[in-house]
Amino acid sequence: MTRRMRTPTLWALLIAAMLASAYLIVAGNSPAMGSSETPAGMFH
Amino acid sequence: MFTNKDAADVPEHGGHMQEAARRSLISVTLTAVMITANHLYVLGPKAFGLGAVLLVGPAALLWWFRNTRSSVAFAGYLFMNLWIVVGFGLIKGLWGITLPLYLGTGLAAVSAAYPKPMLGPYGFEASGILMFIGSLFVAYYAFQLLRAKRGVLVLPRGLARPSALLAAAGLVAAFVLVDRDRWAAPVGGVVKIGVIVPTGGPYAILGNSFLKAVQMAKDDLRGTKYQYQLVLVDIGTDESTARVAIERALRVDRVDAIVGGISRFGLLTKPLASAARIPQTCVCSVTSIGDGAYNFTNIPTPEAEALLWVREAERRGIRRISLLTRDYPSIQGHVAAVKAEATRVGLSVSYDYVFPDSVTDFRTRIAEARASNPDVYYVEAFSPQLEILGRQLSDAKIHNIASVVAPSISEHRELFEGTWYTDSNLRDLAFRTRFEEKYPGTRFATHMMPYAYDDFNMIVQAFERGQNPAVYLRNIATYDGTAGTLTKARGSGTFQSPPAVWVIRNGKPALTTNN
Numbered sequence: 206m207t208r209r210m211r212t213p214t215l216w217a218l219l220i221a222a223m224l225a226s227a228y229l230i231v232a233g234n235s236p237a238m239g240s241s242e243t244p245a246g247m248f249h
Numbered sequence: 250m251f252t253n254k255d256a257a258d259v260p261e262h263g264g265h266m267q268e269a270a271r272r273s274l275i276s277v278t279l280t281a282v283m284i285t286a287n288h289l290y291v292l293g294p295k296a297f298g299l300g301a302v303l304l305v306g307p308a309a310l311l312w313w314f315r316n317t318r319s320s321v322a323f324a325g326y327l328f329m330n331l332w333i334v335v336g337f338g339l340i341k342g343l344w345g346i347t348l349p350l351y352l353g354t355g356l357a358a359v360s361a362a363y364p365k366p367m368l369g370p371y372g373f374e375a376s377g378i379l380m381f382i383g384s385l386f387v388a389y390y391a392f393q394l395l396r397a398k399r400g401v402l403v404l405p406r407g408l409a410r411p412s413a414l415l416a417a418a419g420l421v422a423a424f425v426l427v428d429r430d431r432w433a434a435p436v437g438g439v440v441k442i443g444v445i446v447p448t449g450g451p452y453a454i455l456g457n458s459f460l461k462a463v464q465m466a467k468d469d470l471r472g473t474k475y476q477y478q479l480v481l482v483d484i485g486t487d488e489s490t491a492r493v494a495i496e497r498a499l500r501v502d503r504v505d506a507i508v509g510g511i512s513r514f515g516l517l518t519k520p521l522a523s524a525a526r527i528p529q530t531c532v533c534s535v536t537s538i539g540d541g542a543y544n545f546t547n548i549p550t551p552e553a554e555a556l557l558w559v560r561e562a563e564r565r566g567i568r569r570i571s572l573l574t575r576d577y578p579s580i581q582g583h584v585a586a587v588k589a590e591a592t593r594v595g596l597s598v599s600y601d602y603v604f605p606d607s608v609t610d611f612r613t614r615i616a617e618a619r620a621s622n623p624d625v626y627y628v629e630a631f632s633p634q635l636e637i638l639g640r641q642l643s644d645a646k647i648h649n650i651a652s653v654v655a656p657s658i659s660e661h662r663e664l665f666e667g668t669w670y671t672d673s674n675l676r677d678l679a680f681r682t683r684f685e686e687k688y689p690g691t692r693f694a695t696h697m698m699p700y701a702y703d704d705f706n707m708i709v710q711a712f713e714r715g716q717n718p719a720v721y722l723r724n725i726a727t728y729d730g731t732a733g734t735l736t737k738a739r740g741s742g743t744f745q746s747p748p749a750v751w752v753i754r755n756g757k758p759a760l761t762t763n764n
Binding site for chain 2: 220223224226227228230231232234235
């Protein structure tokens with residue numbers, strides 16, 4: 206791979222890795238929605 | 250660092266200039282698209298206006314510069330680049346989204362002194378990351394453009410990389426420093442605790458008794474290091490007035506912590522408490538309010554109620570359940586959990602009637618339910634519908650009734666004599682006696698009051714021990730509460746507590762002996 210090709214490839218891999226790990230973090234951070242998770246009009 | 254040369258002294262290299270301008274504009278365009286996508290989550294359709302400015306502005310300025318060599322146009326183009334890089338790339342993209350997402354999550358995983366970051370939907374986070382990365386390209390190609398123009402501002406090649414690395418390291422260090430929650434002694438030795446609960450309209454019974462429970466907890470304090478002042482936040486019963494009142498409590502009254510009740514208002518308080526970096530404990534059944542960073546819920550979950558309810562049903566030999574329930578979110582939360590658990594263990598639902606608040610004649614439905622041969626009638630509604638239904642069931646000589654929580658807050662419990670139900674496990678019965686003696690005429694809501702009392706005391710403990718209250722709450726794994734031992738998993742924002750089986754006996758709630 207030429208140097209000219211290597212840099213964009215590395216950038217693409219870095220961005221893909223960042224987006225994939227962000228997906229995992231967001232998915233892991235989302236609270237599990239229980240049966241009572243209706244946001245409006247909740248009494249208690 | 251920078252060397253200034255007079256642009257007029259150095260000839261511009263046309264080919265380089267054209268190519269640098271083209272690349273710069275491409276990077277600006279792509280980043281503007283990312284900025285627009287990201288701001289759709291915050292601004293809605295108005296984000297397209299922002300996007301139009303970011304797309305058209307730089308393109309027009311560059312076109313102007315190419316045609317006239319106007320220094321105003323060039324400066325304007327660079328200014329727009331600077332806006333994109335600093336405003337959207339560094340401040341919003343890096344500081345506001347990328348660092349909290351990666352570094353904030355990592356820090357929270359290793360130390361409770363760091364809050365779990367508030368994350369948005371994946372699209373918001375991903376576009377924020379791309380906004381930051383795009384801004385790096387914008388900065389790089391703007392730099393290249395300057396180099397091609399030669400003579401405006403030139404950063405020597407040898408300094409560019411170390412400068413960037415130093416700036417990145419500085420930002421990371423600053424984030425680590427700023428993100429940490431630290432102990433601060435209360436101003437003047439007075440801890441202000443905001444009490445956020447509605448006390449009017451349909452919330453009057455629960456809200457007022459919640460308030461009394463917190464007042465009792467405060468009155469019970471003895472020999473504390475600090476003074477504790479309750480700031481009663483008058484939130485009304487609708488969300489717009491509530492938001493203003495909560496913001497005022499945070500900004501003007503400068504409360505140090507919040508105890509609250511009713512999920513609807515807990516949800517409203519959640520982002521405000523997080524932004525103010527103070528803890529909110531909420532007697533709320535919507536467990537997603539508890540983020541484990543600044544917000545914590547404390548009440549038995551519908552799933553815990555359902556587990557015990559079905560176990561008790563099995564113990565009583567019940568196989569078929571008839572449901573007569575109000576179409577209200579929290580009630581249907583219980584119903585859904587009971588149905589799921591019943592299905593899991595093989596109990597069947599013989600009849601299922603969900604009614605709106607307008608229904609007052611249940612006799613036909615009661616007859617239909619009876620025809621389905623149930624072993625028990627599961628009933629859940631609010632006063633006065635609950636009492637109307639109870640009276641009509643009684644008239645039909647139906648007394649094998651069960652529920653979750655509802656009979657304990659009925660205005661006429663005698664209608665439900667013999668009814669069994671699940672509710673909080675009030676281990677310390679003297680607590681209720683004391684409450685009723687101190688506040689005669691105030692209804693004791695078993696599923697809220699003990700948690701309000703405990704929530705206040707957990708916050709007091711934090712201050713008395715000289716710990717940041719949010720960090721203290723994050724670290725609690727078990728708490729010896731007035732309604733049994735509360736437990737919380739590491740990183741969770743939900744205090745779990747086991748419910749108990751109650752029965753209405755002589756018109757009053759009584760714990761059954763099989764708890």
